[in-house]
Amino acid sequence: MTIRADNRLLDGAPMQPLDCHQCGAEVEVRKASWHQTSVQWSSQALGACLERRAAHSGDGGGPDHGLFPGCTALRESIVRAALDGAIPVPEE
Amino acid sequence: MKGWVTVTAVEASTTGIRAIEAEAVPTRFARGWHCLGLSGQFKDGKPHTVNAFGQKLVVFQSGDGGLNVLDAYCRHMGADLSKGRIKGDELACPFHDWRWGGDGRCKKIPYARRVPLRARTAAWTTMEQDGLLFVWNDPEGNPPQPEVAIPRIEGATRDDWTDWVWQEIVVETNCREVMDNVVDMAHFFYVHYSFPTYFKNIFEGHVATQIMNGLSRPDARPPGKGPRMLGNSSVASYHGPSFMIDDLTYHYDDMDLKSVLINAHYPIDGNSFMLHSGIIVQHSDKLPREGAEAMAHKLGEFILKGFDQDVEIWKHKTRIDNPLLCEEDGPVYQLRRWYEQFYVDVADVRPEMVERFEFELDTTRPVEAWKQEVEANLARRAAAGRQA
Numbered sequence: 001m002t003i004r005a006d007n008r009l010l011d012g013a014p015m016q017p018l019d020c021h022q023c024g025a026e027v028e029v030r031k032a033s034w035h036q037t038s039v040q041w042s043s044q045a046l047g048a049c050l051e052r053r054a055a056h057s058g059d060g061g062g063p064d065h066g067l068f069p070g071c072t073a074l075r076e077s078i079v080r081a082a083l084d085g086a087i088p089v090p091e092e
Numbered sequence: 093m094k095g096w097v098t099v100t101a102v103e104a105s106t107t108g109i110r111a112i113e114a115e116a117v118p119t120r121f122a123r124g125w126h127c128l129g130l131s132g133q134f135k136d137g138k139p140h141t142v143n144a145f146g147q148k149l150v151v152f153q154s155g156d157g158g159l160n161v162l163d164a165y166c167r168h169m170g171a172d173l174s175k176g177r178i179k180g181d182e183l184a185c186p187f188h189d190w191r192w193g194g195d196g197r198c199k200k201i202p203y204a205r206r207v208p209l210r211a212r213t214a215a216w217t218t219m220e221q222d223g224l225l226f227v228w229n230d231p232e233g234n235p236p237q238p239e240v241a242i243p244r245i246e247g248a249t250r251d252d253w254t255d256w257v258w259q260e261i262v263v264e265t266n267c268r269e270v271m272d273n274v275v276d277m278a279h280f281f282y283v284h285y286s287f288p289t290y291f292k293n294i295f296e297g298h299v300a301t302q303i304m305n306g307l308s309r310p311d312a313r314p315p316g317k318g319p320r321m322l323g324n325s326s327v328a329s330y331h332g333p334s335f336m337i338d339d340l341t342y343h344y345d346d347m348d349l350k351s352v353l354i355n356a357h358y359p360i361d362g363n364s365f366m367l368h369s370g371i372i373v374q375h376s377d378k379l380p381r382e383g384a385e386a387m388a389h390k391l392g393e394f395i396l397k398g399f400d401q402d403v404e405i406w407k408h409k410t411r412i413d414n415p416l417l418c419e420e421d422g423p424v425y426q427l428r429r430w431y432e433q434f435y436v437d438v439a440d441v442r443p444e445m446v447e448r449f450e451f452e453l454d455t456t457r458p459v460e461a462w463k464q465e466v467e468a469n470l471a472r473r474a475a476a477g478r479q480a
Contacts, residue, residue, distance in 0.1 A: 001115055001118060001413070001428075001432060001435065002115070002413075003428070003429050003432055003444070003445075004413060004414060004425055004428075005425065006417065006423070006424075006425040006426065007414070007415075007416055007417055007425075008417055008418075008419060012419070032419040032420075033419065033420075035454055035455050035457070036419070036451075036452065036453045037450070037451075037452045037454075038423065038449070038450065038451050038452075039448075039449070039450040039451075039452075040447070040448075040449050041296075041447055041448035041449065041450070042443075042447055043443065043447060046447075046448055067294070067301060067327065067329065068294075068296075069294070069303065070292070070294070070450055070452070076465075076466065076469060079465070079466055080466055083466060090419070
């Protein structure tokens with residue numbers, strides 16, 4: 001099967017590069033609204049993420065089976081980028 | 093989108109009508125562990141027929157207690173081994189009593205002096221865990237890798253949890269439809285009458301996760317007595333192409349109810365699959381053993397109703413490779429990009445199929461709160477900087 005592109009990325013805003021203020025990892029980010037955020041990581045960015053590395057130094061057990069829910073520093077970087085306009089947010 | 097092979101939807105340029113596109117269903121079946129259901133059902137001393145991966149399989153328990161899965165057709169004259177009998181460690185063919193071992197080799201032919209060369213059928217790697225039987229499917233014939241192992245489900249073997257309430261239904265469509273539910277935020281409202289307030293998908297490696305917190309919808313609940321369900325919190329992950337473990341907590345006005353929900357399937361063929369749901373519930377002060385058992389059955393019925401709601405859609409819908417998404421929809425394309433890794437050879441798994449992708453919808457954090465949070469953090473950092 002062919003991997004197809006998301007029609008929203010073709011017709012709307014693309015994913016945009018963003019550096020995390022904490023570790024400098026470069027990810028791609030897109031916001032469809034103030035409440036919605038998409039993040040595309042590369043393996044390089046994931047390797048650089050401090051919170052991710054801290055999370056994976058644990059035993060990885062627990063009910064969530066070692067799930068890393070996301071990086072709070074990156075989340076904050078995205079909020080800041082959205083607020084200062086670096087990552088565009090479509091008007092509601 | 094660097095490095096993707098992309099195909100843009102072709103539209104009928106003269107009419108502006110959006111064309112629905114769909115390639116044929118894949119001719120191969122996903123690489124990965126597939127759950128065949130409760131292992132206990134295969135331990136009744138009889139062989140069992142399982143139609144899976146476009147083939148007929150036989151499951152049987154050998155004398156050592158282990159569960160074995162073989163191609164069901166005897167290599168002698170093609171009879172169905174699942175209609176045979178278990179004799180000691182071997183499965184005896186109903187046609188001429190040829191004896192087959194769990195390793196797929198013919199061990200004995202009672203009326204022959206020796207077994208011919210090449211008397212070997214396909215044997216599938218099996219795994220029994222937490223009361224469930226799993227079979228490994230790999231079109232390339234490689235053994236399972238340890239990193240794709242199915243995680244243990246703690247409550248499944250603990251005394252303070254109920255036994256599995258397990259149900260299976262045959263669904264007459266390609267199994268991609270059930271996978272799409274991982275990302276389909278909006279259908280939870282329209283099809284299942286829940287009200288997600290927080291939704292997140294994470295795809296990474298062979299795991300696809302859906303985190304969802306939702307409120308109960310008063311419009312979907314008959315007014316009545318008893319505890320009122322306020323909502324639920326769910327962390328659900330597919331570990332590979334077919335087995336989802338959902339840590340699911342129901343919030344009532346007077347208690348929290350902890351459960352684990354399994355949503356699993358195996359393909360029967362390209363156009364049908366067996367859909368499984370399993371649930372266990374933790375006992376609590378408010379819900380001791382009997383109450384928890386009753387609740388597990390009630391939830392089981394509730395989940396089956398949810399399946400029925402999905403099936404009603406699936407049996408009438410068409411396969412669509414180019415869904416036309418609005419900004420409020422979930423990451424259907426990115427999920428399918430992740431799912432594709434199981435349908436190509438390991439050597440052909442591309443980075444974009446396994447690299448981490450996150451999609452989050454958080455309606456619980458108003459924009460004003462974000463602004464305040466950022467300002468507070470900046471102020472704190474500035475203060476820390478002054479102290480240093």
